[in-house]
Amino acid sequence: MTDAGPKTATIAGDAGGGAVRRTGRALLDACDVVGGMTLLQWRILRAMIPPTFDYDESLRQLYKVGVLSVGVVVATALFTGAIMVVQTGGYVRSTGTTSLVGWATATAVLTEVGPVLIGLMFSGRVGANNTAELGTMKVTDQLDALRLLGIDPIRYLIVPRFLAMLIMLVLLTCIGDVFALLGGATAGRVVLGIDFRVYWQSVIESHLLDEFLMGLLKGFVFGGAISIVSCYWGLRVEGGAVGVGRAVNNSVVTAAIAIFVTNFVVSVLWS
C-alpha cells in the first residue's frame, strides 16, 4: 500500500500532464492554422495590387467554380425550398395559415438555409477540389516550377481562385434563392395544394429585400472563407497522396466550421 500511493499519484499526474500537453498542442495547432490563413489572406490582398490577373486562369476558374456548380446548387436549392414547405405543412394545415407559407419559406431560405446549405455544397464540391488540385501541384513540384519560372503562385494561381469563389458564390446564392422558392412553390402546390398565386403573393408581400441582401452578404463571406481555407490546406500539403487526402479532409471540416462561425457573426452584425 505504501508503494501504491505515490505510483497511483504519478500515473494520475502523467495522465493529467498528458491531457494538458494535448490541449496545449491542439491550441497551438489551431493558432498555427488561423495565423497561416490570416497570412495567406494578407498575401492574396497584397498580390491583388496592382490588379493584374491572368485572363486565361481567371476564366478557367470562373467556369470551373461557377458554371460547373450550377447543377448541384439548383438541385440543393429546389429540395431545400421543397422540404421547408413540406415540414411546415402539418402546422399550416391545422392552423389554416397557408397564406404565410411563402413568407416563412422565403425568410428561412433567403437568410439562413439557402446560403448555408449552398455554402456547404460549394465547399464540398469546389473547396475540396481546389485543395486537392493545389495539393497535387505542391507534391509534384508544380508550384516550385512556377516560382522557378519567375511566376508568383499567389498572383497566378490563388488570386483567380479567391476572386472566382467570392463572385460565384454570390451569384450561385442568387440562383439558389430563386430555385429554392420555386421548389417551395411546387411542393406547396403538390403536397399541400396551395395555389401558386397565393404562395408567390405571400413571398412578394413579405418585403424581404433585407433578408435577400443578408443572404448575398453571407454568400460573399462564405466564398471568401472557403477560398482561403481550401487554398491554405492545398498549399500546406506534404507527404504525397496521403498528404493530399488529409488536406482535403481538413479543408472540408475547416470550411464547414468557418461557414457556421461566419454565419453567426454576419447574422449578429446584420441584426
Next chain:
Amino acid sequence: MIEYRGVSRSFGPKVVLDRVDLVIRDREITYVIGASGTGKSVLVKHAVGLLSPDSGRVLVDGTDVTDFTEDQWRPVRRRCVLVFQASTLFDSMTLRDNVALPMRIHGKVPRHEARDLATGYLEAVGLASKADMMPAEVAPSERKQVSIARALTLSPECLILDEPTTGLDVVAGAMVDRLIAHLARDLGKTVIVVSHDLRSIFGVADRIVFLYKAAVRLDGPPAAFRASTDPVVRQFVGGEPTGPMET
C-alpha cells in the same frame, strides 16, 4: 557565375552538404555527379533559392543571394532557371500552352504570339507535332523535354537541368545532349547538369564536379576524371558494384 562558399546543409541528422566550396563558371557545361543521395539536387537548389544553407554563402554573379526574399529571388530565377528531374508541366494545359505560359505571364508578347513562339521552342526539342496534346497524353521523357523547352522561353543566362536524360531513350537522350551543347557553345549559356548518365557526361561536359560524402571529391575536366586514380572515382566511372565507395 555561381559561387558556393562553405555551404553546409543538413536534413535532420543527415548532413547532405558539408562546407562545400565551388565556383560554377560562365558559359561552361558543368556536370554535377555522384551516387544517389549525395546532395547533387540539394546543391543546385541553393542556386535558385529553393533551399537555403544552414551555414555558408551562395553568390550569383557576385551578389550574395543567401538571405534573399521570395520577391528578390524572382528576377534571379528568370536569369537562372532550374528544370526539375520529374516533369512539372501543368496538367490542365496543352504542351503548347505550358511552354507559352512564362512568355504570356511576363507580358513580353501577346497571347497568340506566345503560342506561336511556343511552337518554335517545341520544335527545338522535336515535339512540335504534339503541341496540342495534354501532358498526360505524352511519354514522361517527352514531358521532360517540354519542361526544358519551357525553361528556354525565359532566355536564361544559366540553365540547371536535374537529370535531363534519365528515362529517355538513346535518341531522345542524344537530342537533349545536342541541345545542351548548342546552348553553351552557340548561345553562350551556362549549363549545369545533374546526371548519372556517363555517356552524356563524357560526351558533353566541360567540367565535372563529383560529390561524395557531402563534399566535392573531384572537380575537373572529363579527362582528369577519366585519369583519376582515386579508387572511389574509379569505381563510379567503372560502375563497379563493389569497391571502396559507400552508398
